[in-house]
Amino acid sequence: MDVLDFLKKYRLELVCILILLALVLIYNNQFYSIFGEKKYVAIHLMMEILIIVASFSIAIQAWLIVPYILSNRRLYIGALFLSLGLIEIIHTLSYKGMPFFIENSSPYSATWFYIIGRLTLPIGLLIIYILKPKKVRPAQRRITYGFAFLYAAIWMLLVFNTNHFLPPLFIDGVGPTLLKKSLQFLSLLLQITLIVYLWKNRNSSPIEKTMIIIGSIFMILGDVMFTTYNNVYDIRNFIGHVIQLVSYHYFLKALYYSSVEEPFKLLIETKAKLESSKESLHYTAYHDELTGLPNSRFLNEVLTTDLQKKDTKTAILMLKIDRLKVIYESLGSTFTDTVIKEVSIRLRESLPSEIFISRLSGGEFTIILHEIKAQDDVLTVCNQIHQAMKEQFQIQHFQLKVNLNIGVTIYPDHGQSIEELLKHAQIAMRKAKKDVKRYKFYKPKMEQHLEERLLLEHDLHYALENGELFLEYQPQVDVGTGRIDFVEALLRWKHPKKGVISPATFIPIAEESGLIVPIGEWVLETACKQTQKWHDEGNSNLGVAVNLSIRQFLQHNLVEIVKDTLEKTHLSPDYLELEITESMTMDKHYTIETLHNLKQLGVKIAIDDFGTGYSSLSYLKDFPIDCLKIDRAFVKNIHSNDRDALLISMIISLAKHLKLKIVAEGVEEIDQFEFLAKLDCDYIQGYLCGKPLSPDELSSKIEASQQQNYSYI
Template identity: 35%
Template sequence: MKKYRESVAPFADYQQLIQMNPFDAVICLRKVDKKAFEVVDFNDKLLSFMELQDKAATNAERFFTKQCWLQLSNFLNEEVHTQHVLKLGTGLHERAFAIHVQHFSNSMVAVILREIKIEEKPYLQYVEQHVDPVLTVDLQGRIIHQNVAVTSALSKEKHSLIGRDIFSLLESKYINEFKLLFAKTIEGSAFGMPKCLFKDQLLSKEPFYLRTHPTYYNGVVIGVHLFVKDANSFMNDHEAFYYLALMDELTGIWNRKAFKEHWLHHLNDKKQEHKQAALILVDIDRFKKFNESLGESKGDELMRMFSQRLNELCYSKCSLYRYNSDEFIFVLKDATIQKIELTANAILDILKQPFMIDEQEYFISVSVGISLSPADGKDLETLVRKADKALFSVKEHGRSHYRYYREDMTAIFPNEALMEAHLRRAIEFNELSLHLQPQMDLTNNSINSFEALLRWNNRKFGFVSPAQFIPIAEASGLIIEIGDWIIDEVCRHQKEWQSKGYRPVRIAVNISPKQFRKENFARKIKAALKKYEVPPELLEVEITESSMTNVHETFSILTELKQLGVYVSVDDFGTGYSSLSYLKRYPIDIIKIDQSFIRDIAKDDKNEAIIKAIISMSHNLGLEVIAEGIEELIQVDFLKRHHCQKGQGYLYNKPLPVETIVQKYFVS
């Protein structure tokens, strides 16, 4: 404030306008008597708009030039909704200003001056004298101007909205949709919103049609004009139909069509030519299970809640789109690494709070892949594909985090022959490693066994999915050499842990059918146990049902293994070829229920009956039961009720590197 701070309480809100308005000159005056006014405050724009007689004077007549005050003093005593033009100078040097007078009380008044230029005059007349109410807001949503129609529509008690936050005036149900329009309008496009309503029935008692237009100053968007129009006019507005075509029907956010059109607009924007943009692809982890358990209606409700929560993260340079049924894309413009990671972490953090459906809590996790433009490309198809590659890598490494696209994610093996060639050297180049996944004892929540899982980090192509290389290893016969390496590694770790005094735990090793059927298989197991002096009860040999097609061969091999003292388990039980009668015939210790059965607990009565039958039958045969793929507490509750001894899955932990397992379960 420049003058009389103690006098401005009646229009404190207007002080913000004085500082914020970048294109209007604003001066606040206090009426002393019928003709005399004192200058209370003014912004710097006034100094550039006109010559002042004495800018330090408090008396308005001495403050303004004589030419200016003669005109202005006549305007000040007229009605609030009157529009005037102030002319200063003469001839070629004449300048004209549109004058808007805003009364705050009997004594307080503000004068807003906007210079009229020839090319701007029709546009200013359109806004200032528009028959519909028009509000002008800055880039933060603060109202900095209202036209005559707004003032006329307001009550005497609420005769000014200037200085108010437009978002705070909206009814809550319209805020998210308005934020989307506001962000897009700032980017330079006009939009229409079919229905909108202010609180306390400001300007309209019924929902109205809201049109947004960007406000330019020196070629730069500095705000938004908001036109309040009759709701029926929406149906006559071709842009309204265009707007509807760009919105996702279920969630109300931008759809895939909008994503493509907005990206094309971004590419054509010269101002963005040398700035980085980011595509953040968000995929809901296993959303299908929610639809299956909740039903379509409740699943849609959850999707709307999810999208609204994501939408809270948007700002003027960050837009959200629904790309597929369970995939969303954020587009960040002028994106620094700090902004990108801030957004990615915010996405993960905002989902830590549950969603409430019918008073029941549901948690949603997401995997996030990121690609950058122009580094990873400019065309949308390329950027989405690369973000999807990064997303796939996230899912391969445990979900619920984010990764940037890397070239080695795309540089997959062009053919199986090349993959096989690299796989043959994987052991030699120390590219293979083991990850261990804990198995939880459901009776006492302790962990005394793990499953070993193979990982391959190729020197040229990076991490390769087991789903890619295991079939190649099987078909080429390399699986036998790799399987021998795994057994050796497991026994080596067991020996190391014993020497360090760690508690004994059992480790399960997956054995392929080809490896299992080799006539020297049991002898290799025996040699590894002897080499590292590992007690046989600390090793579990895990075979699949497909390994047991030959009854006599299977019985012979399993008998040899049992004579060694190792544990034998059947993996993925219920998905292969075996008959239940085999369980009674073979020397088996453990049954592992396949995750496909566990996934459908509480969704399928027949499925639950099968699980109960497997557990009951196994107990009658003296077998231990381990449930695979546990992800939800409701699954644990069911398994505990039916006395399943152990469980493993992402609910407890993902497969982790051996070093991490040691720190997490042995050292700490």
């Protein structure tokens, strides 16, 4: 509650007091002696008792709370009001008309004790609030409250001294003296000073200080009443006591608020924050930070509940973003996180809200379908997912096509435990990558293929060391002359037990495991060494094309590796062509910098499988490219697909205008060759002009082509 809220809350009390005050000031004569002289002593006694009770309530409350609050301000306020309560008692007992106490009651004693109390309050509060807040020991209560008793006792000795050396403040038949009025005005100034000080420093403990300010304002109004009344029977004297009682009420509320209500509210707020924190911790423990979807812990709890239902079937769909590793290695983690987040949003928006979706790690998600009736229920969800991914993602300045591979297991058909079901779903998901529909239901034989793959990965770790890897070279033939000017180095693996392993089988394993980096460096060095050997044998115009994997291309020391390899093998950089794919060009800044650094070495750059990747014609303008290689998928359908023929024609025309060398891959028929020759394609590569050969076999072919006057085709 701020100051404005507080004033609004107590506005009725303030308005009532102000109205009462206005009535008394306006109609003072009509109210004069309204209670009668005989009744006034009793009325005064009643008012004073209430004021004394209020004073001691503040003192007792402070005494009780100090051991828990340990605040010097609370302790001193309690002691201050204890001394005020004692002084009020003495003032009451010495009031005119009261029975014998230490001496007969008289205006002299009563007025002095009143003035002492009026001066003590503002001075005490000023000192307390000026002092720097600090902690106190509970034992200090006795000492501090002892000083309060001593303070009241000293004033008793001074006022009740038989010599009456203090000047009188009130004269019967005359009224208040100038000294009394002056002291009351001094009290008023001190009260105003207190108000100003508290207002300027209200930022700390604003509610407490606001209550003290309001109490002080009422004390000032009481002073006005006490200063202006004609005699003790004046209604203003009575109203002054009422207002003084109201002011003590606010002082009491100030102490109560700061010592009880405010700590209680803080306790409630702390409890609420703790509950909120527990909920937040629970949410964090059971939800993925990036996507906000349930995590693996949440998934396990849901599956545990489902697996206890023996009479129903539960489908588990394992989803994985295809080629996410390529995106990560090309564009970095921030871009990858954005892709994952956008995919999660589409999944949530495209599927019914009752379907459970969770994220495991990386680009993997899991969907649970409860109580499925038939396989078609699962197929419907799979189709919904693929339909949601059909539209390209707009991420930064990229239009990105994202595919999801989905593996499906069904409880209890494909497993009894959570671990078994998730494992089988993951196996099916890997198989889905090679399926046109991109979803697969688990079958037991899939596990056998996975084991074979793991064994193959194990053997691949030692293939390079054991000399099982070798290179074959496929010629690139000049369409105009039939001469072999370039060859492409192709990696092969001859397993000691399984024989020759297809590159389509082991190269993806090498890429996923990271083995492609050392293998790629070996390929580069071996190809350069062999090419230099051909040069030494007389084939000095022969160049070699070497494929770079995305992991190699993203190595920050790639340029140094290529430079060291050329120096080590003594091959001129003019005869080395490095082939990259379009997917490697996604990070434009890195690609431009890397390609320019490679070009400074003198090597040539080719784009392999042009037209099948993340095609963007802008890189043909921005990147230092020497060659475009048309993918075999276009060449294969030249005569059966007019669109492919048109695309090839456009690619060749574009390359010619940009003065780029053009190589068509996968040429296997003479009709394909003739079509490409008419379009003025520079080079062809394929079984028509030669399958991949060993270095010795290729040397013989080159010699044969030269003896046939370059008529290799």
